[in-house]
Every structure is written in structure tokens, then in C-alpha cells.
Amino acid sequence: MMSRHQQRFTERYGPWAVVAGASEGLGAAFARALADRGLNLLLLARRSDALERVAAPLRASVEVRTSTLDLGAPGLAAALEERVGELDIGLCVYNAAYSRIGPFLERSRDELEQIVDVNCRGPLIAAHAFGSRMRARGRGGIILMSSLTALVASPRIAVYGASKAFNLSLGEALWHELGPAGVDVLVCCAGATRTPGFLRSAGARGPSAMAPEDVAVQALDALGRRPSVVPGWTNRLAAFALARLLPRRRAINIMGAETVRLRESPRE
Numbered sequence: 256m257m258s259r260h261q262q263r264f265t266e267r268y269g270p271w272a273v274v275a276g277a278s279e280g281l282g283a284a285f286a287r288a289l290a291d292r293g294l295n296l297l298l299l300a301r302r303s304d305a306l307e308r309v310a311a312p313l314r315a316s317v318e319v320r321t322s323t324l325d326l327g328a329p330g331l332a333a334a335l336e337e338r339v340g341e342l343d344i345g346l347c348v349y350n351a352a353y354s355r356i357g358p359f360l361e362r363s364r365d366e367l368e369q370i371v372d373v374n375c376r377g378p379l380i381a382a383h384a385f386g387s388r389m390r391a392r393g394r395g396g397i398i399l400m401s402s403l404t405a406l407v408a409s410p411r412i413a414v415y416g417a418s419k420a421f422n423l424s425l426g427e428a429l430w431h432e433l434g435p436a437g438v439d440v441l442v443c444c445a446g447a448t449r450t451p452g453f454l455r456s457a458g459a460r461g462p463s464a465m466a467p468e469d470v471a472v473q474a475l476d477a478l479g480r481r482p483s484v485v486p487g488w489t490n491r492l493a494a495f496a497l498a499r500l501l502p503r504r505r506a507i508n509i510m511g512a513e514t515v516r517l518r519e520s521p522r523e
């Protein structure tokens with residue numbers, strides 16, 4: 256039996272949600288939280304086996320489709336159109352991101368452009384495609400995943416941080432533009448979160464990070480209430496100190512001291 260809260264959520268953002276980058280970590284947590292709220296799911300990522308592992312247990316409660324898609328590849332608008340077809344999408348979560356750790360000049364230009372493709376061009380195209388559909392039907396929601404790195408420059412993950420600032424600015428502007436048409440836009444500025452990707456790079460700091468489930472639930476609860484959310488009170492405190500309290504130079508140096516500890520460690 257659906258609670259009233261769940262029912263309101265389904266009416267506003269159902270019947271289908273698409274999660275871009277849903278095969279592990281926060282994307283998988285979003286998929287589970289959305290299934291809990293009764294939405295059918297279209298899950299996208301590059302690895303079909305990993306997508307199936309996320310989808311299988313959810314099929315007991317909702318309809319789930321999976322489709323492989325490289326969100327950084329050219330032709331994304333047409334590929335999304337083809338994957339979505341006639342599904343009535345009421346919510347889009349653009350979660351996927353690509354990151355490379357290391358000094359800017361030591362990364363190849365191809366790698367840095369790939370970050371822009373997946374983290375900036377992807378959400379831009381998804382927001383344009385789903386925003387148009389949702390405006391036409393008069394209701395819907397779009398969640399863009401950003402990060403605390405959007406608030407202050409992040410040495411050694413400079414382009415990743417800049418891409419997250421792009422999402423914060425894009426999403427908050429769309430909150431203003433699309434809200435009156437019934438489309439709620441939310442930017443989620445997550446802090447460190449215990450996803451497989453984060454745990455691979457964070458080493459000993461990993462265990463103290465937030466649980467992906469808590470981040471996903473706090474983002475879904477904030478949708479329709481505000482333009483952006485920072486899940487977790489310690490993250491909100493850090494955000495306030497970094498973005499508002501400290502002199503810019505000091506804030507950047509603190510971020511630099513944090514990111515210097517990150518290690519790139521590929522998936523096994």
C-alpha cells in the first residue's frame with residue numbers, strides 16, 4: 256500500500272524515471288529509492304551486466320528496463336530519443352560522471368574533453384530533451400548531480416570540479432526557468448559518498464563518507480522544494496565555510512590539501 260507522500264511523488268514525477276549512470280554507486284541508490292516510491296525505471300550506463308544486477312531485485316516492485324549507452328559519445332540526443340521511445344518519463348536523474356585525478360597539464364587533452372562530454376554536454380542534452388517533453392506535459396522533475404567541488408576550485412581534479420560548477424549553474428537557472436511550467440529542477444551537491452568509485456580513490460578516508468542511499472533520499476526529498484541541496488549536515492557546514500566564510504585563497508588551498516590525497520585506481 257502506497258503512503259500519501261509516495262502517491263504524491265508518483266503523481267508528480269511518474270510513471271517512468273530515467274537514471275543516466277545507474278549501474279553502481281549513487282545511480283544505483285537513486286534507482287532503488289525511486290523504485291521504493293513506485294516509479295518505473297529506465298536505467299542507462301555502459302555495462303549491461305552491472306545494470307542488470309541493479310535492475311533484477313527491483314523488478315519485484317516496479318517495471319525496470321535497462322539499456323547500454325555511452326553518455327559521452329556523439330549523437331547523444333538521438334540515442335536518448337531512441338532508448339526512451341514512447342515511455343512517459345516524468346523524472347530524469349543525470350548521475351553519470353567521469354573524472355581523472357592529477358595535475359591539469361599531465362592529463363591528456365582527450366581525457367579532459369571526455370570529462371566535459373560526460374559531465375557537461377551529457378546533462379545539457381538530457382535537460383534539453385527531457386525538459387522539452389516535461390514542459391509539454393506540464394509536470395516533471397530533473398535532478399543534476401553536482402558536488403561540493405562546484406563551490407570552490409579543486410586542484411588536481413580541476414576539470415571535474417569545473418564540470419560540477421557547470422551543473423550547479425545550469426540546474427539552478429533551469430529551476431527558475433522551468434518551475435513555472437511545472438518542471439522541478441534540483442541540483443544535488445554531494446560531499447564524499449561511499450560509492451565504489453569514491454572508495455577506489457579515497458583510501459582510508461572512505462569509510463567516513465556518506466551512504467549513497469542517504470544522499471539519494473535527501474535529494475528526492477528536496478526535489479520541488481528548492482533549487483539545490485547539499486545532503487548531510489557536516490557537508491552543509493563544510494559548504495558554508497568553503498563558499499562563504501573563508502577567503503577564496505584559503506578555501507582553494509584547503510581543497511588542494513584534500514584532493515592531493517586522492518589516488519586514481521581503476522576498476523578491477
Ligand SMILES: NC(=O)c1ccc[n+]([C@@H]2O[C@H](COP(=O)([O-])OP(=O)(O)OC[C@H]3O[C@@H](n4cnc5c(N)ncnc54)[C@H](OP(=O)(O)O)[C@@H]3O)[C@@H](O)[C@H]2O)c1
Nearest residue numbers: 276278279280281300301302326351352402447448450452
Ligand atoms: N562518490 C562521491 O563521493 C561523490 C561526491 C560528490 C559528487 N558525486 C557525483 O555523484 C555522481 C555519481 O557518483 P559515483 O561516485 O556513484 O560515480 P561512479 O561510481 O563513478 O558511477 C558513475 C556511474 O555513471 C556511469 N557512467 C560513467 N561514465 C559513463 C558514460 N560515459 N556513459 C554512461 N554511463 C557512464 C557508470 O556506469 P558504467 O561504468 O557502467 O558506464 C556508473 O553507473 C557523479 O555525478 C559524481 O560527480 C559523487
